[in-house]
Amino acid sequence: MVEILDNIDQREMVINMGPQHPSTHGVLRLELVLDGEIIKKVTPNIGYLHRCFEKYAEQMDDYSKVIPYTDRMDYVSAINQEHGYVLAMERLLEIDVPERVEYIRVIMAELQRIASHLLGIGAFGLDLGAFTPFLYCFTEREKILDIFERTTGARLLYNYMAVGGLMKDVHPEFKTDTADFLKTFRPKIKELNDLLSYNDIFIKRTANIGVLPKQVAINYGASGPVLRGSGVQWDLRKNDPYSIYEKFDFEIPVGMGEMGTLGDCWDRYIVRVREMEQSLRIIEQALDGLPEEGDVTEAVPKRIRPKNGSIYTRSESPRGELGYYIESNNSASPYRVKARAPSFVHLGMLPAISKGSLIADLVAIVGSIDIVLGEVDR
Amino acid sequence: MLNTVKEGWTTFKSIFTGMGVTMRHLFGPSVTLQYPDEKMELPKGARAKLYVNIDDCIGCNLCARACPVNCIDIETVAATSDVDLGKTSTGNPKRFWLTRFNIDMAKCMYCDLCVYPCPTDCIYMVPEYEYSEFDRSGLVYHFSNLKPEMVAEVKEKAEKEAAEKKRQKEEMMRKKAEEKKRKELEKQKLEANKSIKEDDSSSKPENNDS
Ligand code: SF4
Ligand code: SF4
Numbered sequence: 001m002v003e004i005l006d007n008i009d010q011r012e013m014v015i016n017m018g019p020q021h022p023s024t025h026g027v028l029r030l031e032l033v034l035d036g037e038i039i040k041k042v043t044p045n046i047g048y049l050h051r052c053f054e055k056y057a058e059q060m061d062d063y064s065k066v067i068p069y070t071d072r073m074d075y076v077s078a079i080n081q082e083h084g085y086v087l088a089m090e091r092l093l094e095i096d097v098p099e100r101v102e103y104i105r106v107i108m109a110e111l112q113r114i115a116s117h118l119l120g121i122g123a124f125g126l127d128l129g130a131f132t133p134f135l136y137c138f139t140e141r142e143k144i145l146d147i148f149e150r151t152t153g154a155r156l157l158y159n160y161m162a163v164g165g166l167m168k169d170v171h172p173e174f175k176t177d178t179a180d181f182l183k184t185f186r187p188k189i190k191e192l193n194d195l196l197s198y199n200d201i202f203i204k205r206t207a208n209i210g211v212l213p214k215q216v217a218i219n220y221g222a223s224g225p226v227l228r229g230s231g232v233q234w235d236l237r238k239n240d241p242y243s244i245y246e247k248f249d250f251e252i253p254v255g256m257g258e259m260g261t262l263g264d265c266w267d268r269y270i271v272r273v274r275e276m277e278q279s280l281r282i283i284e285q286a287l288d289g290l291p292e293e294g295d296v297t298e299a300v301p302k303r304i305r306p307k308n309g310s311i312y313t314r315s316e317s318p319r320g321e322l323g324y325y326i327e328s329n330n331s332a333s334p335y336r337v338k339a340r341a342p343s344f345v346h347l348g349m350l351p352a353i354s355k356g357s358l359i360a361d362l363v364a365i366v367g368s369i370d371i372v373l374g375e376v377d378r
Numbered sequence: 379m380l381n382t383v384k385e386g387w388t389t390f391k392s393i394f395t396g397m398g399v400t401m402r403h404l405f406g407p408s409v410t411l412q413y414p415d416e417k418m419e420l421p422k423g424a425r426a427k428l429y430v431n432i433d434d435c436i437g438c439n440l441c442a443r444a445c446p447v448n449c450i451d452i453e454t455v456a457a458t459s460d461v462d463l464g465k466t467s468t469g470n471p472k473r474f475w476l477t478r479f480n481i482d483m484a485k486c487m488y489c490d491l492c493v494y495p496c497p498t499d500c501i502y503m504v505p506e507y508e509y510s511e512f513d514r515s516g517l518v519y520h521f522s523n524l525k526p527e528m529v530a531e532v533k534e535k536a537e538k539e540a541a542e543k544k545r546q547k548e549e550m551m552r553k554k555a556e557e558k559k560r561k562e563l564e565k566q567k568l569e570a571n572k573s574i575k576e577d578d579s580s581s582k583p584e585n586n587d588s
Contacts, residue, residue: 065446068489132400139409153425153503159489167490171421195399200389 011035017362019048025123025366026373028347037358042351046344049377057337063089063304064163066337071157073339074375076119079112079148080317082161087242088313088324089163092306100294101165102244107178107286108148108160109243110279114185115144116318117272124269124367125196128205133196140188147177164299175287182280182287189277197273206269207260210353210365214263220349223342224320225275226369229255229268236316243315248285250278265368272370305332319343319370339378343371420505425488427506428481430521434466434500437474441492441501449485450492453478455532458539468498475536476522477529483509484517 018029027048033041053073057066070085071078083105090097122137145155150171152158160167171177196202212222217230227234235252237245253274255267310327320342327336346369354365411418420426437454454474457463463472493502511517524532 060446062444065444065491068446068487068491132396136403142409149424150421153421153423153490154488157488159491167494171423191399194395196396198392199396200385200392 012040017359025371026376028366028371028373028376030350030362030366032359032362034359037360039354039357039359039362042354042362044347044350046347046373046376049373051378053339053378054337057334059333061333063306063332063334066334067161067163068157068159070339071159072374073341073378074317074319074322074343074372075156076372077112077116077318078157079108079160080116080315080322082158083109083243084313084315084317084322084324086161086163087315088311088326089304089306091313092309092311092326092328093163093301093304095164095299095301097164097299098294098296099244100291101296101299103286103290104166104170104296105161106243106245106248107283107290108151110283110286111144111147111178111181113279113318114276115141117276118144120318120370121192121196121269121272124364124370125202127363127367128202130196130199130202133192136188136192136195140185143181143184147174147181150174150177162297162300163304164301166296169296175290178283178287182284186280189273192273197270203259203266205361206265206364206368209265209357209361210368211261212263212268212349212353216349216352217263220352221345222320222349223345224316224318225268225271226320226342226346226349228252229271229368230263231255231257231267236314236321240314242313245282247289248282250281253278265364268368268370303332305330310336314340317342319372319375320346341375341378343373343375344378347371347376420507422505423503424505425490425503427483427504427509428486428492428519429502429504430479430481431500431502432476432479432521432523434468434498435476435479435521436466436470436472436498437476438497440495440497444491444495446489446491447485447487449482451478451480451482452476455529455536456540457532458535466498466500470498475524475529475532477524477533479521480518481521482518484514 013034015032015034016029017032019027021028029045029048031043031045032039051072053069056069060066060069067082067085070081074081089095118137118141122134122141125131125133125137148158149155151174152160152167212226212230214230214232217227217232222230223234223236231254233252233254236242237250238252253271255262255264255271257263257267258270259266306328308328308330310325312323312325314321314323316322321340322342323340325336325338325340326334329335350365350369354362357365437452439452439454442448442450442452453476455477457473457475463475465471488503490503509517
């Protein structure tokens, strides 16, 4: 007994944050070792939302039946998940996708990126006590979901992309709907900046908090807004263009340490806000270039039976590099499907960047890396 | 001192800018719907609930095979030759009794994959979303319109016909086999006769020699 007591550091305390915690963005349990209010160690415990995506995919008797399951990985940006998967399949099968399909895919993916960032930003503000921006973000997100619903029939899990094409064509007023949204959304970004981004209280809570230095971010394999928040110009849409992204003119916003240190929570946050503007630019260009005519299902193969082989394809999801590794053994069902989820990688960085901060700041850090637990656990 | 005042001023300013935004929203139009009283109009093609127009279904099972979660359960019985089930509105002939067509909406993930392969477009989503149940079994929708007695009857009939067909087939097989055997025998006989004749003719010169 005496021995054990000797080994205990009596100033330390272990507490659990989550799994049912309003600011852990899903079911995540963080095991904190605290010294007073200072965090000495964080251990993320995951797996509460594990649904065997990979095993499920292997036992499907058709490659296209996997698509609805990819939706359910990151349910906040389902279109981007589907996009990654169909890209991989198309490369494996060597299918040429019609141009109209590519344009629609890009518009959809960018709309989804805005929707996802809106949710990420809104929830981040909510974590820090800013309730109003959350509602405004959701109002805007709702408009995007309406566009999605009119086209695909679903609001969250679309199953819209098919290998080689789309499940169906967009609805007749898609173009005007999207253009209307672009028009009304531009001023809302400014409003969001007024309300949240440059709000002094918000800056005080996020600047200099959870600093992720450039080198650490690269070493951990960070990607997406988290990596760009640390000042690294890396966007797969530019650096490893897929689909038709090389046709569009847009910039990669990076963190610059405007409010404090480079790579702090505010930088990661503002990258998302600026990315929404760039997405708007891409959508505008894509709407202009969208071919009027064309059958979106013309290149969809009747039966999918790839040759022996494997492929790894990555795409830029709103959270970072989303990769699919697919191995085929010349049968109707995949031999192996592996997803490289950006949220999982980013969660792994949490112990490194939250050491020595306060509990209240941990909430900000978790919010700023914008993880979706469905994708972490798969 | 100056710094504190400056900081205070920026805080003050940013708070008031934020307040201005909320103020504008306060007097703007409301976006909230008071749900049970007001309802949002679902667009055409919204995926909310599956419906099967059973009169048009030909029982081809394609929808059940397309479903990733196996929530469509179809049982068909071949129609006997004395009944004509007619045609669907799309002109496809119906050849099966649909003795069971259940969709478990509790399992369904609204992926729409079952809708596309249907040759008669009789399975589709309807924009109806208020169908919660106290019991899970209430979410299994039965689309087959055959009464249990009818199901038993058609099954019996189909079985009988199948048995009859099987019997006929066997009979035919037997007959065919017999025929074959007979032919074979005849052939053998013929060949035997031939060889005898040949024997005869070949033996004749010998006889002459002697
Ligand atoms: S919508 Fe999808 S899950 Fe539901 S019955 Fe059809 S195929 Fe199955
Ligand atoms: S695919 Fe259509 S016709 Fe065939 S069994 Fe299903 S509902 Fe009936």
